[in-house]
Amino acid sequence: MVLQYIAARLIMMAPVALLVSLCGFVMLHIAPGDPVLIYAGEERDPVSLAQIRHSLGLDEPVPVQYVAWLGRVIHGDLGPSIRTRQPVSEAILERLPASLQLGCAAFLVSLTVSALVGTIAALRHNSMTDLLTTTFAIGIVCLPNFLLGLLLILAFSLAWRILPSGGYVPFVQDPIENLRRLILPTITLAAASMAVNMRHVRSSLLDTVSQDYIRTAYAKGLTLRAVVRSHAAKNALIPLITLAGLQVGAIMQGAIVTESLYSWPGIGRLLVESISGRDYPVIQGILLFSACSFLVSSVIVDILYAWIDPRISYERRMT
Numbered sequence: 001m002v003l004q005y006i007a008a009r010l011i012m013m014a015p016v017a018l019l020v021s022l023c024g025f026v027m028l029h030i031a032p033g034d035p036v037l038i039y040a041g042e043e044r045d046p047v048s049l050a051q052i053r054h055s056l057g058l059d060e061p062v063p064v065q066y067v068a069w070l071g072r073v074i075h076g077d078l079g080p081s082i083r084t085r086q087p088v089s090e091a092i093l094e095r096l097p098a099s100l101q102l103g104c105a106a107f108l109v110s111l112t113v114s115a116l117v118g119t120i121a122a123l124r125h126n127s128m129t130d131l132l133t134t135t136f137a138i139g140i141v142c143l144p145n146f147l148l149g150l151l152l153i154l155a156f157s158l159a160w161r162i163l164p165s166g167g168y169v170p171f172v173q174d175p176i177e178n179l180r181r182l183i184l185p186t187i188t189l190a191a192a193s194m195a196v197n198m199r200h201v202r203s204s205l206l207d208t209v210s211q212d213y214i215r216t217a218y219a220k221g222l223t224l225r226a227v228v229r230s231h232a233a234k235n236a237l238i239p240l241i242t243l244a245g246l247q248v249g250a251i252m253q254g255a256i257v258t259e260s261l262y263s264w265p266g267i268g269r270l271l272v273e274s275i276s277g278r279d280y281p282v283i284q285g286i287l288l289f290s291a292c293s294f295l296v297s298s299v300i301v302d303i304l305y306a307w308i309d310p311r312i313s314y315e316r317r318m319t
Contacts, residue, residue, distance in 0.1 A: 006299060013295040020291040021073075021284065022066065028280050029062045035082050035278035056082060069284065078285040083277045088285040092267060098168060099266030102259070103251050105182055106189035111244060114194045115237075118201025125206060133198065140195040145254050149188040149261045156184060166262040185262045189254050193247045197240055204239045238305070245301030249294045 036053050053059045057068065072079055078088035121133040140148075157165035164181050171178040208214065209227075217227045255268035263269075267286055274282040 006303070009299045009302070013292070013299075016295060017288060017291050018070075021070070021288050024284055024287040025066045025069070026062065028283060029065075033278045035280060038277050039082055069281075073288070078288075079281040081274075081282050082279045083274070083282075088281050091270065091282060092285060092289055095265060095267045095270045098264060099255060099259070099268065101171070102182065102185055102189060102264060102266060103255060105186040106193075106251055106254075107244070107248075109186055110190040110194040110197055110247070111240070113190075114197030114201055115240065118198040119205060121198070121202045122205035122209070130202075133202075137195040137199050140191050143191075145188050145192055146257045146261060148191055149184070149258060152184050152188060153261075166264070168263065168265050181262075185258050185264055188261070189251060189258045192254065193243075193250055197243055197247075200239050200243055201237075204235075204237075208235050241301055241304050245297050248297040249290070252290050252293065 036049055036056065036058060039056070040049055040052055050059070057065060060068070069079065076089075078092075080087055081091055084091070117133055121130045124130050153165045156163045163184055165184075167181055169177045169181060214227060252268070255266060256271055257268075258264065259266045259268040260272050267289070271283065271286045273279075274286070
């Protein structure tokens with residue numbers, strides 16, 4: 001039944017991805033700017049521009065262009081970049097390891113810190129620790145990640161000279177330097193989601209510890225640590241899993257600013273460069289890749305639900 005549910009969800013992903021690609025395609029073509037002029041450089045001869053436009057397939061009506069692009073995508077071809085003529089899939093795969101490293105690091109830091117700090121805040125409800133963590137979470141949520149990144153660079157790179165201000169070194173080339181350059185982008189990207197997760201962990205755990213079965217566990221003589229570990233934590237983590245799945249998209253969105261700020265050569269920075277160059281195929285390929293990644297993460301969240309909470313049944317959800 002689990003496999004049937006996963007198969008059904010994967011089938012449902014197709015129309016969603018199609019709608020995302022259609023909306024993105026239309027918005028790209030109605031936005032101001034002409035990729036032909038950027039591609040041609042100093043060339044302004046109308047005949048030459050018309051030839052370039054024809055070679056790129058941009059002289060066709062937008063619906064015809066979309067159908068042609070969709071036909072190539074079905075066969076696994078995202079087309080070539082307008083700027084570099086490099087295949088789009090190859091360009092994305094080249095930037096993917098850097099984005100995965102930054103995204104996974106931010107995701108793990110966000111979940112780990114929020115779970116620990118949120119639990120401590122809930123167990124010390126209305127204490128000074130709870131007040132400080134709540135104030136910190138509200139402050140971080142209100143602070144844009146680009147401003148947080150600039151403040152971190154100002155403090156740790158320019159003032160104290162502890163960490164580099166940006167750049168990227170592959171892990172296989174120099175692991176230590178790679179991790180040093182990863183610290184500031186990870187904090188910048190993880191901060192907002194970490195603050196949101198921390199507030200939800202605190203609220204969920206406070207609601208859980210007030211349930212009757214928790215009071216029964218205390219009546220049996222169990223210690224606070226045993227009650228939290230064996231009874232409260234598992235139920236309190238369910239909202240966190242929901243947020244974690246949704247924040248895959250938020251991390252992708254935040255990576256656009258973070259990677260540009262720290263000169264991190266990931267997919268987010270590639271997207272910014274492609275938008276500046278009106279590189280339609282690359283932008284469209286990244287949008288489709290991001291949408292599919294978000295949809296897959298939502299399926300993974302549903303599977304984790306059943307693992308954490310046995311009351312969730314795929315049989316009921318399939319009917």
